Amino acid sequence: MFRTRRSLPRRGIETRSLSESGQALIELYFAIILFFFVSIALFEIAVVYHNVNTVNNALKQGAWVASMGGTDEDIAAAISDADTQVIHSSFFDHYVTNFAITVWTMTPTGEVQIAPQAITHDGGLSPGRPDRAAYVYRAQGNNIRLGVDYTAGFVSPFFGAEPVFKIDVPLVASQAIIAENDDDRDGLVDLYEPELFIGMADWPDTQWMPIDHMDSGVSDKASANIDGDTYADAVEQGFALYDYDNDGWIDRNDPNDNLLKHPVIGGQKITL
Amino acid sequence: MVEFGLTITVFVFIVLACVNLILIGYNLDTAQRAAWEAARKAAVGASNSQIADVIYDQFATKMFSSFILISKPNFDPTSFVVPNDLLYRVEGFPVQINLGYTTGMSLGPLGNLELTFPVSSKLRVITHNDEDQDGLNDAVEAFPNDHDNDGIVDSSDSDVDNDGIIDSLDKGTIRWNGAAYVINTGSGEVPNPSLANGRFATRILWPLSDGSTFVENWPYLPRAIPRDLSGVENTNLYITVDLSYDADNDGWSDRYVPY
Numbered sequence: 001m002f003r004t005r006r007s008l009p010r011r012g013i014e015t016r017s018l019s020e021s022g023q024a025l026i027e028l029y030f031a032i033i034l035f036f037f038v039s040i041a042l043f044e045i046a047v048v049y050h051n052v053n054t055v056n057n058a059l060k061q062g063a064w065v066a067s068m069g070g071t072d073e074d075i076a077a078a079i080s081d082a083d084t085q086v087i088h089s090s091f092f093d094h095y096v097t098n099f100a101i102t103v104w105t106m107t108p109t110g111e112v113q114i115a116p117q118a119i120t121h122d123g124g125l126s127p128g129r130p131d132r133a134a135y136v137y138r139a140q141g142n143n144i145r146l147g148v149d150y151t152a153g154f155v156s157p158f159f160g161a162e163p164v165f166k167i168d169v170p171l172v173a174s175q176a177i178i179a180e181n182d183d184d185r186d187g188l189v190d191l192y193e194p195e196l197f198i199g200m201a202d203w204p205d206t207q208w209m210p211i212d213h214m215d216s217g218v219s220d221k222a223s224a225n226i227d228g229d230t231y232a233d234a235v236e237q238g239f240a241l242y243d244y245d246n247d248g249w250i251d252r253n254d255p256n257d258n259l260l261k262h263p264v265i266g267g268q269k270i271t272l
Numbered sequence: 273m274v275e276f277g278l279t280i281t282v283f284v285f286i287v288l289a290c291v292n293l294i295l296i297g298y299n300l301d302t303a304q305r306a307a308w309e310a311a312r313k314a315a316v317g318a319s320n321s322q323i324a325d326v327i328y329d330q331f332a333t334k335m336f337s338s339f340i341l342i343s344k345p346n347f348d349p350t351s352f353v354v355p356n357d358l359l360y361r362v363e364g365f366p367v368q369i370n371l372g373y374t375t376g377m378s379l380g381p382l383g384n385l386e387l388t389f390p391v392s393s394k395l396r397v398i399t400h401n402d403e404d405q406d407g408l409n410d411a412v413e414a415f416p417n418d419h420d421n422d423g424i425v426d427s428s429d430s431d432v433d434n435d436g437i438i439d440s441l442d443k444g445t446i447r448w449n450g451a452a453y454v455i456n457t458g459s460g461e462v463p464n465p466s467l468a469n470g471r472f473a474t475r476i477l478w479p480l481s482d483g484s485t486f487v488e489n490w491p492y493l494p495r496a497i498p499r500d501l502s503g504v505e506n507t508n509l510y511i512t513v514d515l516s517y518d519a520d521n522d523g524w525s526d527r528y529v530p531y
Contacts, residue, residue, distance in 0.1 A: 024275055028275075028278075031279075031282070035282065035286060038286070039286075039289065042289070042290060042293055043293070045293075046293045046296065046297055049297050050297065050300055050389070053300070053301055053304055054304070057304055057308055057393065060308070061308075061311075061393065061394055061395060064395050064396065065395075065396060065493075068364075068396055068398065068492045068493055069491065069492055069493050069495065070396075070493045071471065071493070071494065071495065071496050074493060074494075078394065081392070081394055084390060084392065085389075085390055085391065085392060087389075124499075125499070126496050126498060126499050127496070128499070135496060135498070136498075178398070179491075179492060179493075180488075180489045183486070183488065190476075190478070190488070191476065191495060191498055191511075192498045194498055194509050195498045195499055198508060198509055209480075209481060210478050211478050211480060211486050212481070217481065218481045219478075219480035219481040219482065219486070221480045221482065221484065221486055222480055222481045222482035222484075
């Protein structure tokens, strides 16, 4: 009886042990697979985090170059430097799309985008692309803003080359332009003003003057009243020289009466 | 019981791995911010030791490490700032910080499992430190105000770039002639390979309505030659440029090809 009582439970234990060990193996197998995927997912999240950070930093560097008056090639080169730091993995494609350059200006009512403009003319200006502000608007004091979309797409060999799913992260960096390129304070880069003036019927070549705040044909260096207000320059100080209505906002940022005529929008006053 | 023990062990490792990943992410982020801050310092004229201080203050003292998480800066002192020589860190030119972040896991007697992430940051020098426009930092240059280093300071030199043309006459016009970018220095328009990509890098001389000329400030960077509303180069558009600091008169100031 004693032996029987001892042997019965032992057989029971052995029977349960054999069946449960197989089940445990299967559970362990699934657990390992699950942990493997969780680990891969964690790794990829870290990679995406790193890459977003890297591209964001590169974008800020690009904005810095842009603020100094760099060309689009210079800006793109600064952003491309991120290629050396971006981590590429087997399961995810990492890439950047929709590179755009916009220019904004601060007004009393807030920041306003001034380029690219949704008009036909803007497409003909350097660099002549609808997603990039023309050089003529990248004037000192304006805000240049770069944007890209960073995408991490999960690619599986079972579903072809297209990502099964993807994460889009829009990134933006902006910087005030510090290049000294707007001597007449009209909000347009002096070098590129001829892009606007030459070829326009109502603005013959002879009237174009890069250092001419009002584009009146008299350069600011020879003018006694740069902004055309009721006060001679001799009695105005500082930026009041470029402030027609003397409201404390120089004309290029002032949406009110500022006398500046914008050739692209038909020789009318700038309305921001 | 054994299974439970194994499960607990695996969970502990997973949790530790998660914590480590978070810390690695934080450290990497800190390293990048430090590299960026260091580049900003370099862009305004900081010395190598000042830049190294930034890395130490902003990264080395702020990163997380533990007995199983290896975490350390990893860079070559001779090349973590490029250019390493202050002489060549000149207004308008790029300066790059190369900082490595090494992380990994200590495996005890088996050694370490390490991985190094490259972290870099590049900006352009903005401090005004190249008065004679020769591409060298005036502060550490032997002849800081002598563009051609001929012993005559630029303010007293009638031919700053020593090209045989006195400065008041050393100028030219750049335009698109319908087939190529050409420069005219007084002896006819000549296509120049330096202008082939549509960019130039020298001062512009603006004509003013009173007959005088306005000389713009030095540009930081090469600029695109403007076009017009037709979207292509305009044969009627001339830009008058100052070539007094351009010995080979190609529309690119000598500072881009330093002496």
